[in-house]
Amino acid sequence: MSDTLISPKGTVLTHVATMKTTLEKDDAAKRISVTRVFKIMLDPGHGDHNDENSMVDPGAVAKHDGKTYKEKDMALQFAKAVGKVLAGKGHTVVYTRESDIDNKELEKLQWRVDMAEEQKVDAFVSIHLDAAVGKSSGLSVYANSKADAIKKSVEESVKAIDVRHPKSKSLHVLRENKDRAAILIEAGFITNSVDQKIVEGAELSIEVATGIDAGLRK
């Protein structure tokens, strides 16, 4: 069979074999991008049931607009919103906690790393909120050496809130997650009522999830 189409005037219209190969390559690329899904562990910081367990660390608490805001609750709510978007993109999403924790036997912070290890996740994303006296505002991302692309991608994706660029920190959950990309996001300042509303809104969770997704695929 000829793989070249010739018009009545003798012009080569197309090279069928080449066209077919190109289409097959496109299909293969599409299949790869569809199947490139990851197992992501979201780690809402803090979360002790009674705020008494030092092994879990209660996290920051702030009062404004006549209401009390707890970091553990806002981090959990935000993590779930991010997780929903990531799951919608086809990733497997697991959590270190989906409610407050009662277990008094946990080894401070390491239990979160142990869970990531046990569940063989590709990426670990810890979610926190910053706290400060005064009007400080913005989102910060810290990363281990395997997560530079994800950090950059999240920073580029976020538009709903200012992105801060603090110095890197040696954080337990980043340092000890040696076999996987690990980031810690301070989503905003719980002490700032503007930030608090942004963290509770849908936009920021979508932007963060989009950044994580794009970073993982790089």
Ligand SMILES: [Zn+2]
């Ligand atoms: Zn925290």
